[in-house]
Amino acid sequence: MTVSARRGHERVVIVGAGFAGYHAARTLARLAGHAVEVILINPTDHFLYLPLLPEVTAGILEPRRVAVPLVGTCPSVRPLLGTVEAVDIAAHQLTYLAPNGAYQSLGYDRLVLAVGSVNKLLPIPGIAEYAYGFRSMAEAVYLRDALLRDIELAEATDDPAERTARCTFVVVGAGYTGTEVAANGQLLTNEAARRCPGLAGQPIRWLLVDIAARPLPELDQRLSKTAHKVLSRRGMEIRPHTTVVEASHEGVRLSGGEFVPTRTLIWCVGVRPDPLIEALGLPTIKGRLVVDAYLNVPGHPEIWACGDAAAVPDLTRPGQITAMTAQHAQRQGITAAHNIAATYGHGRRRSYEHQDLGFVVDLGGVQAAAQVLGLPLSGIPAKVVTRGYHLAAVPSNRLRICSDWTLDALLSRQLVQLGMVPASAVRLAATAEVRAPPPQAPHTA
Numbered sequence: 001m002t003v004s005a006r007r008g009h010e011r012v013v014i015v016g017a018g019f020a021g022y023h024a025a026r027t028l029a030r031l032a033g034h035a036v037e038v039i040l041i042n043p044t045d046h047f048l049y050l051p052l053l054p055e056v057t058a059g060i061l062e063p064r065r066v067a068v069p070l071v072g073t074c075p076s077v078r079p080l081l082g083t084v085e086a087v088d089i090a091a092h093q094l095t096y097l098a099p100n101g102a103y104q105s106l107g108y109d110r111l112v113l114a115v116g117s118v119n120k121l122l123p124i125p126g127i128a129e130y131a132y133g134f135r136s137m138a139e140a141v142y143l144r145d146a147l148l149r150d151i152e153l154a155e156a157t158d159d160p161a162e163r164t165a166r167c168t169f170v171v172v173g174a175g176y177t178g179t180e181v182a183a184n185g186q187l188l189t190n191e192a193a194r195r196c197p198g199l200a201g202q203p204i205r206w207l208l209v210d211i212a213a214r215p216l217p218e219l220d221q222r223l224s225k226t227a228h229k230v231l232s233r234r235g236m237e238i239r240p241h242t243t244v245v246e247a248s249h250e251g252v253r254l255s256g257g258e259f260v261p262t263r264t265l266i267w268c269v270g271v272r273p274d275p276l277i278e279a280l281g282l283p284t285i286k287g288r289l290v291v292d293a294y295l296n297v298p299g300h301p302e303i304w305a306c307g308d309a310a311a312v313p314d315l316t317r318p319g320q321i322t323a324m325t326a327q328h329a330q331r332q333g334i335t336a337a338h339n340i341a342a343t344y345g346h347g348r349r350r351s352y353e354h355q356d357l358g359f360v361v362d363l364g365g366v367q368a369a370a371q372v373l374g375l376p377l378s379g380i381p382a383k384v385v386t387r388g389y390h391l392a393a394v395p396s397n398r399l400r401i402c403s404d405w406t407l408d409a410l411l412s413r414q415l416v417q418l419g420m421v422p423a424s425a426v427r428l429a430a431t432a433e434v435r436a437p438p439p440q441a442p443h444t445a
Contacts, residue, residue, distance in 0.1 A: 009037040012340060013094065013108040015084050015276075017042035017070060019050075019329035020307030020336070021114030022395075025077045027337035032346045033076035041080040041096060041106070045070055049394050051326060052401070053140040054177075054362065057147070058184035059413045061404045063137055068395050080106075084115070087280055089300065110302050110340055113289060114333060117271035117308035117324060121428050126247030128429035131172070131267035134181055142421040143181075143266065147189050149417055150263055155198040165261035167193070167204050170252055171268060172244050174210035175218060176361060178268030179227055182208045183364040185266075186236055192415050207260060209239040216369075218323070219359055222376040226369040227361060230378075267428055271324060273309050285311035285321060293351035295336045304340060306332035315353040328354060330393075360386040 012028060014021045017040055025040040046067040055061040070079040082096035082104065093107045119133035132146070133139050147169070154166035169189065171182040186206045193199045208215065208231065215231070215238060216224045228238060239254070244265070246253040251261040273287040282297060283290040288311035289297065295312060297303040306312065307329035311321045322328045331354050339349040358372040360382070368382035370389075377385055387405065391398050 009035070010109040010344075011037045011039060011107065012110040012112065013039045013041060013106060014112040014114060015041055015094070016114040016116050016274075016307070016309070017044070017047045017079075018114060018116040018307060019047075019326045020116070020309075020333035021112065022047040022068070022070075022074070022333065023330050024112050024114060024306065024333035024337045026074050026395075027334045028340055029074065029076040031337060031341035032344050035344050035346070036110075037078065038076065039078045039080050039106070039108075040070060040074065041082050041084060042070070043081065043083045045079060045081060047073075047395070048137060049390075050135070052390060052394070053134065053137070054180040054184040056137070056140040057134075057144045057181065058188045058364065059144060059415065060184075060408045061401060063141055065397050065401050065404060066394075067137065068397065073396050084276060087111070087113075087276070089280070089282075089303070092302065108302075110343070111304070112336055112340070113277070113303065113305040113309055114307045114329075114336075115274035115276050115309045116329075117273055118275070119267065119428055120270045120272045122269065124244060124246065126252075127244070127265075127267065129427060130247045130249060131265045131428045132426055133267050133428050134177055135271065136426075138421045139426045141418060142423070142426045143185070144188070145417040145419060145421070146264055146423075147185055148192055148415055151189055151192040151196060151199070151204075154202070155196040161261065163199075163202060164205075165251060166263050167199070167202055168207070168251075168260060168262040169205070169264045169266070170207045170209065170244070170260060170262050171266045172209055173268035173270065174208050174212065174215035174238070174240075175268065175270070176216070178208065178210070178266070179215050179231075180362050180364075181266060181268060182206055182236060183227075183231060183362070183367075186231075186234060187364045188413075188415075190234075191413065195415065204235075205237070206235070207237045207239060209242040209244065209254065211241065211243045213240050215240075216361060219361070220371055220376065223359065223361065223369040223371055226376070226378040226382075227363060230363050230367045230369075271308065277305075277309050288321070293353075294339050294349055295332060295352060296339070304336045306336045312352055315351065316355060322352075322354065326393075327356065360389050362386050 014025050029038050049066045052066045082098045084096045087094045150166040154163045214224045243255045244252045253259050289305045291310045295304045308324040314320045314322045335352045342349040360370045368386040370377040370382040370385045
């Protein structure tokens with residue numbers, strides 16, 4: 001099957017509605033929407049605001065709050081549900097898998113690859129089978145159920161060893177995601193345990209392990225110290241220079257030889273570019289597609305790439321590429337849109353150069369760590385800045401998010417399992433799998 005072009009218009013296809021693709025589509029439609037047809041192809045009908053996912057797991061935010069609908073927030077953009085499986089660069093055509101299970105083809109005049117990244121799966125025995133990732137709505141919702149279920153099962157059992165294992169939680173990776181997940185998850189399980197009389201006096205143990213020397217190793221040491229102080233005060237065990245060497249149903253073995261009985265292993269080690277990039281057969285750096293400072297693929301003036309999928313030169317640090325962060329992805333998407341619009345006579349193209357204005361890390365409760373214009377903040381001031389930043393950055397749902405925050409501050413949380421996501425859907429073995437080659441699809445005229 002094929003998708004026909006809008007008569008009289010060239011077509012720009014944007015693959016992926018993450019930070020890069022979503023903002024590229026919105027910006028391009030505003031700059032040149034009357035001259036081109038902009039198609040945004042994505043497996044879901046929304047842009048997922050990933051930085052607030054830990055609050056979904058903690059039960060602070062209702063899941064839909066972090067799902068920004070494509071329809072209504074991307075005027076003049078044509079959303080298309082599907083997962084791109086292959087790109088025929090010579091034919092200017094891609095093949096995607098539609099929700100009904102059928103393969104379809106789609107032609108393009110300009111192509112933006114913003115497919116993002118997937119969970120990084122390391123060859124450690126048992127990780128694929130027993131660890132949970134944290135990159136999707138399904139993973140966030142399932143993890144909340146898993147944390148509550150372990151606390152409830154711990155109260156129900158008479159076996160002290162089983163109770164201890166179910167009250168022990170291990171997070172691997174102390175970067176942004178791992179630190180925020182551990183901080184918010186610990187507060188959730190502590191609250192759940194307080195409501196279980198049978199767990200009176202039972203320690204709720206959380207371990208945050210990382211091969212690096214400190215949590216948040218990519219940030220300023222002052223922010224790292226703030227996070228370490230806050231989490232340690234809550235009783236979290238922070239294990240630097242440590243990783244998991246084996247995982248099983250019974251628990252995990254750490255690199256120092258210690259075996260930790262647990263039923264919940266959360267894998268936040270990092271991400272890797274979507275496998276689609278490697279399948280293109282174009283030059284890559286660390287799995288990311290090589291582009292120039294204008295986000296254009298060398299030798300292919302019709303193809304741009306941005307976000308985690310692209311190895312964008314960092315003009316502020318010659319010889320290096322930009323980090324895989326939401327800040328970079330969003331601004332690269334906007335830059336790519338301006339450069340594509342320039343090819344149609346709207347404005348001039350621009351190189352991508354970005355200076356970080358700051359960082360924010362939510363540590364749960366009233367705690368956070370932030371650095372704004374070089375000024376380090378902690379505690380309530382950092383929390384205010386963190387939430388203010390997210391409200392400014394999220395494209396919609398602001399009033400609903402504020403409502404959830406207000407209700408969480410005034411009322412006790414509803415600690416119930418939803419039971420909507422099966423474990424098989426969120427194991428690393430499922431979320432980090434490599435794409436299978438699609439069958440031959442017909443060419444678009």
